[in-house]
Amino acid sequence: MELSRRSFLQAAAVxxxxxxxxxxxxxxxxxxxxxxxxxxxxxxxxxxxxYCGIGCGVMxxxxxxxxxxxxxxxxxxxxxxxxxxxxxxxxxxLYAEDRLKTPMIKKDGKFVPATWDEALDLVATTFKxxxxxxGPDAVSYYGSGQNMAxxxxxxxxLFKGVIGTNNVEGNPRTCMASAVAGYTxxxxxxxxxxxxxxxxxxDIFFITGSNTAECHPVVWSRITNRKLTGKDVKxxxxxxxxxxxxxxxDMSLEFKPGTxxxxxxxxxxxxxxxxLHDADFIGKHTTFQNNDGAITFEQYKKFLEDYxxxxxxxxxxxxxxxxxxxxxxxxxxxxxxxxxxxxxxNQRVQGTWANNLLHNLHLLTGKIGRPGSTPFSLxxxxxxxxxxxxxxxxxxxxxxxxxxxxEAHRKEVAAVWGTDPAKMSPKNGLHMMDMFKGLVDGxxxxxxxxxxxxxxxxxxADFYRKGMxxxxxxxxxxxxxTRTTELADVLLPAAMWVExxxxxxxxxxxxxxxxxxVNAPGEAKPDVWIFIELAKRMGYGKYFEHYTSxxxxxxxYRKLAKGTKMDLAPYSRYKKERGVRWPVPTDDxxxxxxxxxxxxxxxxxxxxxxxxxxxxxxxxxIFARPFAGAAEKPDAEYPFWFSTxxxxxxxxxxxxxxxxxxxxxATPDWYAELHPADAAKLGIADGDPVKLTSRRGTITxxxxxxxxxxxxxxxxxxxxxxxxxxxxxxxxxxxxxDAASKQPEYKICAVKVQKA
Amino acid sequence: xVIAGIVIQVHPQDEAAALAALQAVSGVRYEGTPTPGHAVxxxxxxxxxxxxxxxxxxxxxxxxxxxxxxxxxSEV
Numbered sequence: 001m002e003l004s005r006r007s008f009l010q011a012a013a014v015x016x017x018x019x020x021x022x023x024x025x026x027x028x029x030x031x032x033x034x035x036x037x038x039x040x041x042x043x044x045x046x047x048x049x050x051y052c053g054i055g056c057g058v059m060x061x062x063x064x065x066x067x068x069x070x071x072x073x074x075x076x077x078x079x080x081x082x083x084x085x086x087x088x089x090x091x092x093x094l095y096a097e098d099r100l101k102t103p104m105i106k107k108d109g110k111f112v113p114a115t116w117d118e119a120l121d122l123v124a125t126t127f128k129x130x131x132x133x134x135g136p137d138a139v140s141y142y143g144s145g146q147n148m149a150x151x152x153x154x155x156x157x158l159f160k161g162v163i164g165t166n167n168v169e170g171n172p173r174t175c176m177a178s179a180v181a182g183y184t185x186x187x188x189x190x191x192x193x194x195x196x197x198x199x200x201x202x203d204i205f206f207i208t209g210s211n212t213a214e215c216h217p218v219v220w221s222r223i224t225n226r227k228l229t230g231k232d233v234k235x236x237x238x239x240x241x242x243x244x245x246x247x248x249x250d251m252s253l254e255f256k257p258g259t260x261x262x263x264x265x266x267x268x269x270x271x272x273x274x275x276l277h278d279a280d281f282i283g284k285h286t287t288f289q290n291n292d293g294a295i296t297f298e299q300y301k302k303f304l305e306d307y308x309x310x311x312x313x314x315x316x317x318x319x320x321x322x323x324x325x326x327x328x329x330x331x332x333x334x335x336x337x338x339x340x341x342x343x344x345x346n347q348r349v350q351g352t353w354a355n356n357l358l359h360n361l362h363l364l365t366g367k368i369g370r371p372g373s374t375p376f377s378l379x380x381x382x383x384x385x386x387x388x389x390x391x392x393x394x395x396x397x398x399x400x401x402x403x404x405x406x407e408a409h410r411k412e413v414a415a416v417w418g419t420d421p422a423k424m425s426p427k428n429g430l431h432m433m434d435m436f437k438g439l440v441d442g443x444x445x446x447x448x449x450x451x452x453x454x455x456x457x458x459x460x461a462d463f464y465r466k467g468m469x470x471x472x473x474x475x476x477x478x479x480x481x482t483r484t485t486e487l488a489d490v491l492l493p494a495a496m497w498v499e500x501x502x503x504x505x506x507x508x509x510x511x512x513x514x515x516x517x518v519n520a521p522g523e524a525k526p527d528v529w530i531f532i533e534l535a536k537r538m539g540y541g542k543y544f545e546h547y548t549s550x551x552x553x554x555x556x557y558r559k560l561a562k563g564t565k566m567d568l569a570p571y572s573r574y575k576k577e578r579g580v581r582w583p584v585p586t587d588d589x590x591x592x593x594x595x596x597x598x599x600x601x602x603x604x605x606x607x608x609x610x611x612x613x614x615x616x617x618x619x620x621x622i623f624a625r626p627f628a629g630a631a632e633k634p635d636a637e638y639p640f641w642f643s644t645x646x647x648x649x650x651x652x653x654x655x656x657x658x659x660x661x662x663x664x665x666a667t668p669d670w671y672a673e674l675h676p677a678d679a680a681k682l683g684i685a686d687g688d689p690v691k692l693t694s695r696r697g698t699i700t701x702x703x704x705x706x707x708x709x710x711x712x713x714x715x716x717x718x719x720x721x722x723x724x725x726x727x728x729x730x731x732x733x734x735x736x737x738d739a740a741s742k743q744p745e746y747k748i749c750a751v752k753v754q755k756a
Numbered sequence: 757x758v759i760a761g762i763v764i765q766v767h768p769q770d771e772a773a774a775l776a777a778l779q780a781v782s783g784v785r786y787e788g789t790p791t792p793g794h795a796v797x798x799x800x801x802x803x804x805x806x807x808x809x810x811x812x813x814x815x816x817x818x819x820x821x822x823x824x825x826x827x828x829x830s831e832v
Contacts, residue, residue, distance in 0.1 A: 006759070009829050013761030013798045014787050016827030021763045021794035024824075061829070072826040082763060082824040085811065091830065213822075221765055221822050228768060228793050248821070662808035 019074045020081025025225060026200065042069050046076070046578065048504050048512045050093065050497045051086050051651045053145070053379025054078060054196070055506025056218050057578055058087060060498055062517050067091040067498065076578040078196060078510065084217035085649055089660040093497070094518070096659035100480040100493040101522025111480075111491065116523065116533070119490055123448070123474050124537035130445045130472070131163060136425075140167035140435050140444050144451035145175070145381030145388050148502025148514070150553040151450070151527040152393040154544065158531055161419040162540045166395050166404050166429030167444065171452045172384040173394060173432040173743060178346040179377040180389060181741035182355020186363075186621050188614020189565070190389055190401055193595035194338070194374025195508035195581060199226055201372030203335040205235045206326075208260060208358070209344020209747075213244035214648040214708070216342075216378050224248055236326055238263065239344060241643065241673075241717055243709040253326055254712050255316040257641045257748045258630035261350050263323065264357035265627065266312035269304040270327035271364050277331070278366030285610050286363050287617065290624040303624040315627065317712075331365045336372025342380060347746040351738045353625035360622050369597035369610045379507035380652075386505015390566060390582075391557065395429030399560040404428060416559050419543060431742035433458075433735055439467030446472040448534075450527055451494065455484035456653040456723055459733035459744045460696045476527055479655050483723055492530055495520035501550045502528075503574060509581045509592070513574035528553070565603055565613065630748040631736035632695070634714065638750035640678075641715040642694060644729045647708065650721040658723060670722040671704035674753070675713045679705050682755060689756035692716060694749050697731030700756045716753055720746075758807040761827035762814070764795040770819025777817045783810045804830065 042061035049056040057076020061069025070090050074081030083090075103119035104111040114122075130138050141159050143152060147170070159168045183190045199222045213220045227233045227248060237245045238253040238260060246252045255263050271277050288300045295303075309320035316323070330337055339362065345354045359375050367373035379385055392398040402409035405426055414421035430438055436458060438444030447468070458464045468487040475488040478496040485491050499520035505511045520526075528550065535544045547553050551571040561568045561582075569584040569591070580591040585602050594600035597610045604611045612620040634641055649666045650657040657663045672690050684690055686705045691698060701718065711717045718729040734749040766774040775795060779786045783806065787796040799814075801807035807830075814823050 006757075009759045010798055010800070013759050013827045013829070014796060015761070017761030017763050017796040017798075018787070018790050020761075020824070020826035021790050021796055024763065025791040025794060068829065070825075070828045070830075072824070074826075081826050083826065085815075085823065085825070088760070088811070088825040088828050091828075217822060218824070221824055224765060224821050225793065662804055662811075665805075665808060666812060 016071050016081065020072050023074045023080035024082055024221065025229065045515055045517055046073055047498055047514045047517070048382065049083070049087055050090060050382060050656065052216055053381050053384055053507040054216055054218055055382060055504060055510055055512055055579065056083060056087065058083065058090065060517055065518050067094060067518060073578065078506065079218045082218050082221055086651060086657060086663070089662055092660045093656040094499065096479060098479050098481070098659070099521050099524070100477055100491060101524060102493060103523070104480070104491040106489050119492060120533050120537050123490055124534055126472050127446055128538055134445055136163050136165035137167060138443070138445045139163065139165060140430070140438070140447045141169070142435065142447055142449045142452065142454060143168070143170040143388070143393055145170060145172045145384030146451045147383065147387045147527060148500070149383060149387045149391050149505060149557065150502050150550045151531065152387040152391040153399065153553055153557045154528055154531045154547065155450070156391060156393045156399070157417050157419070157543070158535050158540065160398070160404065160424055161414060161417045162423065162535065162543055164423045164425060166425050166427065167435055168393055168429060169395050169432045169435050170388045170393050171454070171457065172381065172388040174347070174457060174746070175343060175380040176346055176377065176384055177741035177743040178348065178351025178355055178738055181352040181738070182359060185352065185740070186356055186359040186623065187596070187612050191385060191509055192374065192376050192507070193369065194376050195593050196222070197593065198338050198372050198374050198376065199223055201336055202226065202338040203230070203233055203372065204329055204332060204337040206238070206330055206337060206339040207235065207245055208238040208339065208341050210340055210342040210378055211243045211245060211645060211709070212340065212378070215646050217648060219378065234329055236329060238326070240641070240715060241645070241709045241711045251326060251329065253318055253322055255318055257643060257715060258348065258350070259316040259627065260345070261354055261357060261625065262307060262312045262315040262627040263318065264354065264361060265304060265307035266309050266323045267327035267330060268357070268360055268364055269307045270309060270324050271331045271361070272301055272304065274328070276328065276333070277364045281366030282364065285612065285619055286622050287619045288622050288624065295624060300622060300624050330361060336370070337362070337365070337367045338372060339375050340378055342378040344747055346743055348748065349631045349736050349738050349745045350628060351743050352740040353623070356623040356625055359620070363620055363622050369594065377507070382506065383504040385507060385509070386503060386511055390505055395431055399557060400564040400566050413560060416556060417543070433737055433742065433744060436464045436467055439471040440464065444471065446474070448474045448476070449484060450476040453482050453484045453653040453655055455482065455487050456728060457730065458735070459730050459746050460735040461728050461730035462697055476530055478524065479659070482655050483653065483725065493522060493524035494530070495524045495526045499524070500526035503554060510579040511568060511574060511582060512579035515575070631745050632734050632749045634750045638694060638752050640751050640753050642692065642732055642749050642751040643711070643715065643717050643747050644720040644733060645709065645717055646721065647719055652721070654721045654723050670701060670719060670727065671707060672701040673707045673709055673711050673717040674703050674705055675711055675715065676705045677713050678753070679703060682753060684755050691754045691756040692718070692732060692751045693754070694732040694751045696734070699727050699729070699731055701727060716751060758799070758801045758804060759829045760799045760807065760825055762797050762799055763824045763826055764797060764814065764820055765822040765824065766793055766795055767819045767821055768793055774817055774819030778814060781810050781813045783807070784814070
């Protein structure tokens with residue numbers, strides 16, 4: 001490398017990092033992010049990170065059709081120029097050796113290359129013949145929170161509007177369905193009302209069921225910065241396993257797995273008993289319900305008598321004082337409290353209720369609807385919100401938070417789709433676990449999968465992998481092999497990230513645009529192209545032929561969002577701006593930082609102040625939800641709690657991060673975390689192989705007694721990333737689902753632990 | 757060739773020791789602390805493997821709360 005260029009790159013690196021440091025701490029004006037900071041020999045464009053749901057802005061540097069540079073986008077308010085270590089290697093996911101570059105058809109048990117015509121014709125004719133013989137509900141689609149919004153919109157229309165089945169599901173069912181059900185039942189509308197900027201206004205952080213430091217590292221940087229620079233900022237962490245968040249926490253609540261329902265109820269009991277609640281807020285803005293219907297505040301108080309700290313202590317494994325202290329800190333008068341959670345709360349058979357109870361704490365204390373006070377669910381995928389929750393690509397949903405069961409909603413959607421509303425089924429499609437069970441028992445004969453890896457990520461994986469292998473499985477993927485492509489009949493190579501254009505929607509309602517910057521390898525195509533080609537070959541071309549660009553698709557989708565209080569901005573704005581938070585009631589509106597409160601929300605008047613307009617009476621619901629615990633608890637045969645988690649360097653099933661050698665070397669071995677006391681009792685030393693057995697399967701891994709996390713005594717923890725087919729954590733996990741959200745209980749089951 | 761600009765978030769209590777340790781990591785040049793708790797370094801390495809080793813070392817420095825790349829130039 002020439003010295004002058006090297007010096008220039010060094011200067012660019014310093015400028016970018018300095019700008020990011022200043023921006024991250026609120027010290028930089030926007031001029032600090034000068035375009036001239038970027039090396040001039042690369043072309044720089046803004047995009048969005050491909051990984052988690054935070055939606056960090058990245059500047060992508062390209063030259064000669066290749067991505068050569070990545071820079072945190074200091075103009076993007078989400079990350080203000082910072083990236084996590086996964087972002088460091090973001091460009092490498094495009095250049096993996098196992099990119100799928102041509103369609104493949106499995107013949108005699110082996111994949112052979114095919115032309116697009118051969119592969120698409122085979123898929124179209126097979127789907128058509130199944131539909132003709134067994135009806136539309138015999139086919140299905142399983143998508144992803146990594147799909148772009150336009151992709152989800154088009155495939156949703158194909159299946160629900162044209163084929164006539166609601167068997168459209170997506171992997172967000174595995175990660176945030178309980179958050180959806182929680183927001184919807186409590187507030188009448190899905191998705192957080194607050195935003196990431198609440199971090200800098202919060203005094204108290206209540207972090208539960210989230211290893212934020214490793215799984216949402218840029219959010220964690222904002223929290224730690226607030227903690228270190230704010231006055232008297234406190235962090236409460238509630239989690240059965242000690243992890244990096246505990247290192248910064250003022251209060252650690254290591255409750256027994258599955259007992260957070262009792263903890264949250266007990267905190268509510270303390271808040272009311274010690275008069276820490278906001279009676280005025282409760283009176284004006286809330287109602288009360290139990291599982292049978294409306295109740296009074298007095299009845300709710302009576303319900304909470306079963307959850308005094310003294311009664312909750314033996315259930316949770318905490319002391320009464322710990323519970324009281326947490327409640328008092330959460331409810332501190334004059335302070336702003338934000339709660340954050342993710343899979344530890346959502347992946348549970350009581351996940352919806354746990355979400356409700358977190359909302360309760362904010363509603364009881366009035367710590368909601370103003371900067372720094374909000375219940376804020378952290379999302380795991382880059383567009384689980386934008387492409388699945390908002391587009392309505394789950395089996396009960398239609399675009400813009402409509403539902404298939406509502407006739408008016410079906411008609412509204414069909415009118416924009418240009419399809420016959422009578423073709424749309426009024427009944428919910430199969431939810432994710434039932435859909436995959438349908439592959440096993442033959443109710444569902446075919447499935448189209450896009451941008452996800454259920455062969456690795458489903459709980460009780462061995463059972464469902466057999467169904468995937470048996471059915472006609474078509475997988476749209478960027479890579480091969482994965483634990484899902486190996487089970488498929490047809491593989492369709494997909495363009496990914498900046499190889500195609502589209503929209504992502506992040507965890508705080510921020511909609512952002514990703515441009516196409518480089519060509520996809522080989523014959524890989526954007527998913528939208530694949531869906532439209534399939535539709536044409538199935539005889540439905542007339543419904544899709546007007547989709548000549550992602551912008552055309554977006555503008556049609558936007559018609560469905562108009563007037564729903566989920567209004568979206570014109571496509572042209574997203575191309576220019578660093579995202580816009582919906583609702584965007586007019587084309588030039590700046591976006592809505594906070595819902596349900598004046599003056600931030602354009603749908604709430606000054607006189608109303610706060611209005612939870614998702615509910616007919618404008619009031620949020622405080623729920624009395626009883627504790628029941630996990631679906632499967634330790635017993636004499638399976639005496640240990642088992643849970644799964646993630647590490648900083650990897651993301652989900654590693655189809656992307658597993659292609660980055662540097663990230664793989666950072667995590668050279670996978671392991672089972674044990675508490676040292678348990679290991680001593682079992683005669684297990686660090687590194688000894690241990691056999692973990694649940695009612696569903698067995699895996700063997702080396703024991704790790706001092707990893708980044710330490711599970712509590714009686715608990716074992718395994719990272720879900722490991723993609724070796726005989727080591728999948730999901731061979732053990734439980735496929736029992738939450739009754740409302742249908743989200744499986746990945747986080748808790750029972751195992752036995754034996755020295756192997 | 758890898759050149760990266762990185763923000764290192766350090767705990768104020770451990771800042772002096774952490775900064776000294778950071779500068780001992782191969783390929784690291786400390787550029788300053790433009791705002792409290794946020795050091796800026798440039799990491800330069802001949803190849804990704806060397807950069808990776810340095811990154812790992814940075815994360816393990818006592819007092820380091822987070823390592824956040826802000827700019828990465830990597831000639832693949």
